[in-house]
Amino acid sequence: MPRNRGRRMSVWPRGSERLRALALGLALGAALPAGAEAPQRVVSMNLCTDQLALMLAAPGQVISVTWLAHREDLSPMVEAARGLPSNRGTAEDVAMLQPDLVLAGRFTTVATVEMLTRLGIPVVRFQPENSLDDVEASIARMGAVLGREAEAAARIQAFRRDRAALAAHIAPLPPERAALYSARGFTSGPASLAGDILRAAGLANIAEELGIGRGGLLALEALILADPDRLVLGRRHPGRSEAQALLDHPVLGAMPAHARGTPMADRDWICGTPHVLAAVIALIAAREDGA
Amino acid sequence: MTGRLALTLGAAVAALFLASLLVGPAGVPATLALRALVVADDPLLALVMREVRLPRAVLALVIGAGLGLAGAAMQGYLRNPLAEPGLLGVSGAAALGAVITLQTGLAVLVPGLLPFAALAAALAAVGLLAMLAGPRGGSLTLILAGIGVSALCGAGVTLVLNLSPDPFAANEALFWLMGSLADRSWSHVAIAAPVILAGIALLLTQARGFAALTLGEDAAASLGVDLTRLRLAVMLGVAAIVGASTAVAGAIGFVGLVVPHILRRFVRASPAALLAASALGGAAMVLAADIAVRLVLPGRDLRLGVLLAIVGAPFFLHLILRQRLAAQ
Numbered sequence: 001m002p003r004n005r006g007r008r009m010s011v012w013p014r015g016s017e018r019l020r021a022l023a024l025g026l027a028l029g030a031a032l033p034a035g036a037e038a039p040q041r042v043v044s045m046n047l048c049t050d051q052l053a054l055m056l057a058a059p060g061q062v063i064s065v066t067w068l069a070h071r072e073d074l075s076p077m078v079e080a081a082r083g084l085p086s087n088r089g090t091a092e093d094v095a096m097l098q099p100d101l102v103l104a105g106r107f108t109t110v111a112t113v114e115m116l117t118r119l120g121i122p123v124v125r126f127q128p129e130n131s132l133d134d135v136e137a138s139i140a141r142m143g144a145v146l147g148r149e150a151e152a153a154a155r156i157q158a159f160r161r162d163r164a165a166l167a168a169h170i171a172p173l174p175p176e177r178a179a180l181y182s183a184r185g186f187t188s189g190p191a192s193l194a195g196d197i198l199r200a201a202g203l204a205n206i207a208e209e210l211g212i213g214r215g216g217l218l219a220l221e222a223l224i225l226a227d228p229d230r231l232v233l234g235r236r237h238p239g240r241s242e243a244q245a246l247l248d249h250p251v252l253g254a255m256p257a258h259a260r261g262t263p264m265a266d267r268d269w270i271c272g273t274p275h276v277l278a279a280v281i282a283l284i285a286a287r288e289d290g291a
Numbered sequence: 292m293t294g295r296l297a298l299t300l301g302a303a304v305a306a307l308f309l310a311s312l313l314v315g316p317a318g319v320p321a322t323l324a325l326r327a328l329v330v331a332d333d334p335l336l337a338l339v340m341r342e343v344r345l346p347r348a349v350l351a352l353v354i355g356a357g358l359g360l361a362g363a364a365m366q367g368y369l370r371n372p373l374a375e376p377g378l379l380g381v382s383g384a385a386a387l388g389a390v391i392t393l394q395t396g397l398a399v400l401v402p403g404l405l406p407f408a409a410l411a412a413a414l415a416a417v418g419l420l421a422m423l424a425g426p427r428g429g430s431l432t433l434i435l436a437g438i439g440v441s442a443l444c445g446a447g448v449t450l451v452l453n454l455s456p457d458p459f460a461a462n463e464a465l466f467w468l469m470g471s472l473a474d475r476s477w478s479h480v481a482i483a484a485p486v487i488l489a490g491i492a493l494l495l496t497q498a499r500g501f502a503a504l505t506l507g508e509d510a511a512a513s514l515g516v517d518l519t520r521l522r523l524a525v526m527l528g529v530a531a532i533v534g535a536s537t538a539v540a541g542a543i544g545f546v547g548l549v550v551p552h553i554l555r556r557f558v559r560a561s562p563a564a565l566l567a568a569s570a571l572g573g574a575a576m577v578l579a580a581d582i583a584v585r586l587v588l589p590g591r592d593l594r595l596g597v598l599l600a601i602v603g604a605p606f607f608l609h610l611i612l613r614q615r616l617a618a619q
Contacts, residue, residue, distance in 0.1 A: 183459050185474075217590060219316035220474050221339045239457030240393050242466050250476050251342035256334075 038147025039101035039122075045089040045112075046105035047074060048271035049126050052142040053103055054080040055273065056151045064097050073237075076267045076275040091115040101145070129272025130214070131196040132163060138272055159274045163200065166280055170202030173287055178203040179223055179257070182234030182264070183243040187218040193272055194264075201283035203230065220246070224255060231261040232283070262286045293564075296557050300571035304352070307578035311348040312340065314585045346477045349484070351581045352574050354472075354540055357487040357532035359573015360566055362547015364494045367501040367562050368525045372552065372610060373430050376533045377544025380440030381416045385530075385537035386467040387447045388412025392538075394455050406486045410534030416440050417526045430614060469596030470541035472581050479539040490531030491570065497524050498563035505562060543596055545603025546573050552610070 042057065043064045044050045050069040053062050054077050067086040069075045087093040091112045094102055102116055102123045113123050124145050129135050136156050143152020178198055180188045188194035189212040190205050198205050206226040210218070233247055252258055268279035312328070313321050317339060324340055331337035358376070365374040376382050392398045392408040423436035449464045500521040503511035512518055536543065550572040551565055558564035577595070580602075584593040 217592070219590065221315050221317040221343050224335050224339050224343070225317045225319075227335055237457050237459075239455045239460055240396070241452075241455065241457040241459035242463050243459035244457060246474055249474060250478060251338055254338055254342060 039099075039145075041097070041099045042101045042103065042146065043087065043094050043097050043099035044069075044103040045087060045094055046103065046108055046126070048105060048128070048273065049103035049142070050081065051075065051077050051271055051273045051275070052126070052138060053146065055155065056139070056142050056148045057146055058148065061146065063099065064094075072267070073235075073265075074267050074270070076273075076278065091119075095119055095121065103142075103145070129193050130191055131193060132200060132276065134193070135159065135272040135274065135276065139274075155274065159277075162274070162277050166200060166277065166284065169284055170200075170287075173202050173284075176203050176229040176287065177206055177209075177226075178230040178232055178283075179206045179218075179226065179228035180232045180234075180264070181218065181223060181247070181252075183241070183246065185217045185220060185223075185246055186215060186234075187212060187223075188215040189213045193276065194269055197269065197276055197279050198232070198283070200277075200280045201287070203283065203287075220249065220251065224251065228257045229260065230286075231255065231257045232264055233261055235264050235266050237266075260286070293557070296554075296564075296568060297571070300568060300575060303575045304571055304578065307575055307582065308348055308352055311351060311578050311582050312344050314582050315339070315344055316585075316589060342476065343474070346480050347472050347475050347581070348578070349480055350475050350540065351472055351578045353480075353484050353487050354536040354543065355546060355574035355577025356570040357491055357536055357573070358543060358546040359550040359569040359571070359576065360491055360494050360547075361529045361532045362573070363551040363562075363565050363569035364497070364501070364525050365529055365547065366551055367504065367565070368522070369424070369433065370504070371430055371433055373434060373548070373607070373614070375545065375548035376413075376529060377542060377546075378441075378548060378607065379416075379420055379433070379437030380442075380444055381413050381420070381529065381533050382537050382542035382544060383441045383444030383448070383468065384416030385409040385413040385534045386542045387444045387451070388534065389538040390448050390451045390467055394451050394460070403482075406482055406535040406538045408534075409538035410486065410530050413534040413537070414526060414530035416444070417530055421522070421526070465594060467537075467541045469594035469600075470537075470543035471584075471592070471595050472540050473584075473592060475539060483535040483539040486531050486535035490528045490535070493524055493531070494528035495566055495570075497521060497528070498566055500524075501562035501566065505560075541594075541596065543577065543599060545599045545607070546576055548610075549603050549606050550576055552606070 038058070038061070040061060042053060042062045044053050044062065045066055047066055047068040050065040054065065062084065064085045064087050065081050067088055069081040070078060070086055072078050075081065085097070087097065089108065089112065094116060099121055102121055104113055104123055104125045106125055106127045108125070113125070116123050126138060126141070129138055136159060139152050139155050139159070143149045180194055180198065187207045189207040190199070191214045195205050195207065206228045207218070210222065210226060212218070231252070236244055236247065262283055265279065265282070268275055268282070313324055319336060319339070323336065327333060327336040327340040328345065362375050365376060366372055386409070388409040388411060389405060392405050397408070398405045419440060420433065420436050424433040445468055448467050452460045452464055455461065500511070500516045503514045503516045504521070506514070508518060551569045554568045554572050555565060558568055580595055580598050584595055584598055587593060587598070
């Protein structure tokens, strides 16, 4: 897949000036002063709430984010997180920072959250987003929690505008079927955020044909016989595991769809933030490029 | 090996090999599936058959034959019916060698190193066992030495995987200690098969030595058997088979224990015949187990080693009981 390898360096192939302008627009956002009642020492202990909070908070309002928010491969907001102390999401870690609000994910350990509540620290938990509409809901909720409603409304408006622009972009593209395939053979279905990213790029998801709703393991044989037009392969983490070695199986390289594969950049796919549109743009750019 | 036994085992292996090609998550009619092996009318089905199912079946065949033979050889050499590479930690050591080679990146840096690193680790374990229990050592010493080596290697595998920056690696101790043939490719066959076949050849040529050894070491020596050479050949052969198998499919236990025991009564205790029969029997057992993991819990990635242990461990306990009763 020599063609593909070259593309991996840049999301931006030739002739996507409009897309590029759109992507730059995503990064803009002016800070507004916080309301009087708003929390002043916010600690986030989940990679995804890290990003939503950094996006909306007033300067200095967020005092700590997770250590993952400082990893360039996982977070698109490393720049905003720079200089902020990181926590590893343990109760001790978080309590020491004396927060007046803790942001957690749905799957943050129950024991940790219970302990923080016992210590009298308010904890707000966020559900993982399973669609682009969920992203809007999360932005609105984060805005309310941080007392930054105006900022959130502006973000949502920009997000909607960008989605509409992308929808117009994909209208003339021919229909295509894509397969999401990650370590261990995991694939995401239509009822997941990754599935909605595919949809926003105008791609049909083979998981839907196979009856996979949110996500599940897809046998290599079933993937091959489903014959997708495009393979969206999970990005490789550093290190080595049998789970990831599956993505090096020679049979994937022999699939017709492999030449038209697009790697999944984790940072744009895992969290429900406006940055998911970067993943949509990468997919559309690959399609428009004829790859 | 009597002609009838060879024929029966051979037919079973052939039938199971065929069945292994026909079982998979993608339900494909048998005739279409087999046709796709030869003619690529349907290029996708041909991919599935040639690149997914065939290498898996070939690997099951080669690894099974090797492990059955390795078990028979270890039992013959140590003259102990409880000797088996998986139980004694030889497979665990091979897994540790493989995991270290993979996680340090040496396997990518030096192509072809992987099976030999696992072989070296397996050889070290066999040597350690021979040193601890001695060729005349009783069952108890041997098994206890095996428990020690197993525990150490299991911990080592888990530690190395925990240190990996790969978030998936930490959960893969199960693969390395319980074995699996799922989604193995021709590249795995290319890595392991030559080394396993060399080990099989080496062990099969020692048949005369094993036959003489049944009379005791002194008698064997007086018959002109070079005991040092025999020991070296057995250790190297077992390490090659177990090392290369484990490097691509994880530790697969109990094959070498169960198969020689079932077949011993059919070969009238002839060690030479037992070696060949165990190779065929081992191939049949691993092929059958690998078919079963796909049928019992389809899509759930049931581990080969789990199934073999469920069958093999009660068998092992039964053997211990029989040894105790015989001693009384």
